[in-house]
Amino acid sequence: MNHLAKTALAGCLSMVAFSAHAETDLIIASSLPQVHFWVGKHMDLFADAMEERTKGDVTFTRFYAGELTAVGRELDALQGGAIDVAAPLLAPYHEGAFPLSDVTQLPTVGTDAVSQTKAFQALMDSDVALDDGKTFYDYEIAAKQIHAWPVATTAAYAISFAGVVPKSAADLKGMPLRAGSALHTIFLSELGATPVSMPSSASYEALSRGTIEGTILSVADWRSYSLQDVLTYTITGVAVGHWGSYLAISDAAWTRLTEAERATWTETAQQIAIRNAELIQAQDAEVLEESKANGGTFADLSTLAPDLKATIERASVATWKRWVEQTEAAGHPGMATAKLWAALVKEQGGALPDGVDAYLASGG
Structure with missing residues (x-):
């Protein structure tokens, strides 16, 4: 069989193989x-x-x-x-x-x-x-x-409020705030707030009625649930995770x-x-600017009252500790996972709340 014939045969076989693969x-x-x-x-x-x-x-x-x-x-x-x-x-x-x-x-x-x-x-x-x-x-x-x-x-999760501006750590005591996950429940508990578990899709009605006074959510996420219409004050500068x-x-x-x-x-x-x-x-930046234009306020952690700032920082470290301890208690490798995640976060230029590195180094 000459070269042209071989090439033609190979082409035919290729087409047969291609057509034999169903979409x-x-x-x-x-x-x-x-x-x-x-x-x-x-x-x-x-x-x-x-x-x-x-x-x-x-x-x-x-x-x-x-x-x-x-x-x-x-x-x-x-x-x-x-x-x-x-x-x-x-x-x-x-x-x-x-x-x-x-x-x-x-x-x-x-x-x-x-x-x-x-x-x-x-x-x-x-x-x-x-x-x-x-x-x-x-x-x-x-x-x-x-x-x-x-x-x-997501972009960084932030603590946002509807018509409420906490001035001190005492203002958070017992405040009903929406938690979207078990980890958010840990964080809010460490703040002294009352976590209310619900999906984001239920947040608008709950915020409008005053059933909850705030939520943990990324600003970019607001648009999906029209929350920019009800959230008025947000604390930034520390990510409550992603x-x-x-x-x-x-x-x-x-x-x-x-x-x-x-x-x-x-x-x-x-x-x-x-x-x-x-x-x-x-989208996070867009929604933030839209909110500002409509009167929304965004306060960096560094600008808060010292006791409120310290409470949020303590809660951030305590959340790492409690997540590791609860995960380990349930029979899963919480410490090993937290250490690996911490290393990967830092490899990408991120940082951890003060005290987390020392806790992970201690092995709990």
Whole structure:
């Protein structure tokens, strides 16, 4: 067979192999509305990019705002086959299922969405054994019949109030403030406030009615729930952590992809997460300026009354300690995870509240 004939035959075989690979359509769903930055600025960007990069071999049927799965039910939907992809899987709302994932919510200083997303990606990729030879990914993801990648972390979580301006630590005593996770509950308890657990979607009504007087949330997140209309005073300068969540696909759906498509998926997920972080950080600045223009006040920690500043700083350190202790008491590697996360945060230029380094060095 001459060279031209061989080339023609190879081309035909390649076309047969290509056509033999059926197009894969995946059900991708979010429990959040499209206006949320993890949906319109991540889920849609990711799905669009995958469809383009695979030239339509991988496509998505998209569902929004809880049409197929609710907040905290994404893992069940993936494991039960109701959906193929959760975007995002809100790990902190899955009580007990992701015991280490709250680590991104530990208080930090000088961090933003981009730096913390890079730290979160490094945490997911880390080969450091945390317990019995298991890495963070092994411990949190591998045994759950899913594959996962970080979506962007939020911008810094701040303490915000509706019509209230705390002047001293005493003003926080017993104040009902919204907590979105177990870690926020720890932080608010250390402040002396009364934590009220509820999803962000319920915050507007609760703030409007005075059921709660404030919340812990990133400023960029306000737009998703119209909270810029009710939040009037915000303390900045210390991040009450950064909420991290996952883009997750079921093992069953993952096996439907070719090796090349899986590689494209991983690369795309990593790139879109960083782009998502950039968009979140920009939105954080936009919402802050909009709030200021409408009379909102933002007070840096350094400008607060000494006793209020000291209380917030103490609460930040105590939150690290209590999270580690509670996680360890539940049988999980809290100290090892906290140490790894602290190192990754600092690698990305962030800092820890004074006293955290000494606590981690002491081993608890």
